Amino acid sequence: MRDDFTNDTIAAIITAPGIGAMGALRLSGPAAFVAAARVFRSKRGRLMEELGDYSLTYGGIYAGDCFLDQALLLKMKGPHSFTGEDVAELQCHGGPVVLGRLIETLTSWPDLPIRPAQPGEFSQRAFLNGKMDLSQAEAVMELVSASNQKAAGLAAEQIEGALSRRISQIKSRLLNLLASIEVDVDFPDEGLGDREGAKGWSRQLRQILNDTAELLAAANLGKIYREGLRIVFYGRPNAGKSSLLNGILQEPRAIVTPEPGTTRDTLEERILLKGIPLVLTDTAGIRETGSQAEKAGVDRARQMALKADLVLYIVDMQEGITAEDSDLLAELDKARTLIVFNKMDLIEEDENGTMTAEAMKEAGFEDWQCCRLSALDPRSLEILAKHIKSFFVTGRHYRQSQEILLNRRQEEALLKAKTALEAALAVLEKGWPEDMAAIDLKQAWSALGELTGETVQPALVEEIFSRFCLGK
Ligand SMILES: Nc1nc2c(ncn2[C@@H]2O[C@H](COP(=O)(O)OP(=O)(O)OP(=O)(O)O)[C@@H](O)[C@H]2O)c(=O)[nH]1
Ligand SMILES: [Mg+2]
Incomplete structure (x- = not known):
């Protein structure tokens, strides 16, 4: 972090x-108002000191005496x-020339050094000045890049502090626990550390x-919204x-x-289905070859089937569930599989319900999720969309919980906290000395702090904010 940060x-x-209806420039720091006063003249000739602390003023911007554009000055x-x-913000007509001249002028005075901001520097200052924590700052980036x-x-909720609140709840309970364990380590004669105490801990x-595990589960759901639900089409050759x-x-x-055997390589496509982003992967039919x-x-x-959030296991209903299908299905996770009986158009309509039910029962998959359709029939899309949505949204398979968005760094920090908490629990349950548990709990505390930024290294803070765009 720069030493001259506050100066x-x-x-x-x-x-x-580029060209836009509006262009804006932001100044932040102790000289923001003085600098703004040098380039902005209010229409009514009011001086900067006369303007309210939180005010919007109409006027013009100048490079020296050269009028550049009409503008609004936002003073905060x-x-x-x-x-x-x-903070002073100047808003004028959008276009590269005027704003370019303005920034050149602002950074050209030897007696009033103004520095061009680095990417993410405004947000970084907001973080360092305690205006928001790290998870909130990172959510700003999520919001602007959301697809x-x-x-x-979800990103907007995070900016509002949804994640921060959940983390701080966990942290405060952790701190209580840690405090009571530490008291006991320091003052064993106070009698807090009897067996009852350890059990309570x-x-x-x-x-x-x-709670930590729940947060991670909620993050998985959030991740699907950010990255898409990975759906893999799987099954024997020619199933459709x-x-x-x-x-x-x-x-x-x-x-x-x-x-049979038409598709060889995997093929990936993205699509938004009823508001749910999907990453669809078609695969080769499974057979000995x-x-x-x-x-x-x-x-x-x-x-691909192993990594999928949802496997659509396609069955050619002309053949029903064969022994090969059974073997393949047995390798899959029931909670993440939807059996799709395809080619139903080739089956007599009044038979199709009983046929699929019987096929499932015979093969021993009667309690698995399934649907019936014909890939050639456009109405199938509705049927499938309904199943995918119910799988995803009603939380039959994913536990319904308030989703959150975590980036990789945050997820790693949360995982680290969970591992440390598990280690501490093992220590307590085995009846080992509690100061060993305290070490793990402190690690968990610090990992949780990385999420909100309290225990994060300054170099990492620089690194995180440098990924922001210029002007953020
Ligand atoms: N009647 C009917 N034919 C279908 C249906 N779905 C697929 N087919 C036909 O079945 C044949 C195989 O379809 P594909 O989609 O290539 O099957 P696949 O599972 O991708 O096959 P591989 O790539 O070889 O693994 C084609 O001739 C399709 O036209 C369906 O719902 N009804
Ligand atoms: Mg194919």
């Missing part, structure tokens, strides 16, 4: 480059500003651990996997032929 004033264009006095410092409404909504710790993929995409993306290319495809398909 220097920074400036940057905060609107996207620290600490009640975005960065916590004095769908839900992800944007374990109970409290289990609760803290539960590629046909169904094409049906959902409403375009002939994958090659379909009546020949002499062809090297097909074999490689089959291996890939199996790997």
Whole structure:
């Protein structure tokens, strides 16, 4: 972190480059108002000191005596500003020339050094001045880069402090526990450390651990909104996997032929289905084969199925659930699999319900999720969408909980906290000395602090904010 942090004033264009209805430039730091006064003249000739601490003033911007544009000056006095410092924002017509001249002028005075801001520097100052914690600052980036409404909504909640509140609840309970253990280590004669005490600690710790695990589960759900639900089309050759993929995409993306073994490689496509972002992967039909290319495809398909959030196991209903299907299904996780009976158009309508039910029962999969459709029928899309949505949203398979968004850094910190809490619990339950548990609990505390930024290293803070865009 720079030593001159509290002394220097920074400036940057905060609107996207190019031509737009509006362009804006932000100044933050102790000299923000003095600098703004040198380039801005109010229409009514009012001086900067005469303007309210939180005010909007109409006027013009100048480079020396050269009039550049009409503008609005937004004045916000620290600490009640975005960065916590004095902030002046100049809003004018959007265009690269005027704003370019303005920033040049602002950074050209030897007697009033104003520095161009680095990417993310305004947000970094907001963080360092305690205006928001790290998880909130990072959520700002999530919000601007969100690809769908839900992800944007989750990011917005995080900016409002949803994640911070949950973390701080866990932390305060952890601190209580840690304090009572430490008291006991320091003053063993006070009699707190009897067997009852240790049991109470374990109970409290289990609760803290539960909450942490729940937060991680909620993060998994949030991750799906950010990165998409990974759905893999899986099954034997010719079942209709590629046909169904094409049906959902409403375009002939994958090659379909009546020949088994048509698809060799995996094929990935993204789509937004009823507001849920999906990453669809078509795979090679699973069978024993002499062809090297097909074999490689089959291996890939199996790997994809293992990594999927949801496997659509496609069954060719002309053949029903075969022994091979049973073997393949047995390798899958029931909670993450939807059996799709395909080619129902080839089955008599009045028979289809009983046929699929019987097939499931015979094969021993009667309690698995299933649906019936025909990949060639456009109405199938509705059926499938309904199942995917119910799988995803009603939380039959994922526990319904308030989703949160975590980036990789945050997820790692949370996992680290959980591992440390588990280690502490093991110590307490085995009746080992409690100061050993205290070491683990302190580690958990520090890992949780990394999420909100209290225990994070300054270098990491620099690194995180440098990923922000210029002007943020
Ligand atoms: N009648 C009917 N035919 C279908 C249906 N779905 C797929 N087919 C046909 O079944 C054949 C195989 O379809 P594909 O989509 O290539 O099957 P696949 O599972 O991708 O096959 P591989 O890539 O070889 O593993 C094609 O001739 C499709 O037209 C369906 O619902 N009804
Ligand atoms: Mg195929």
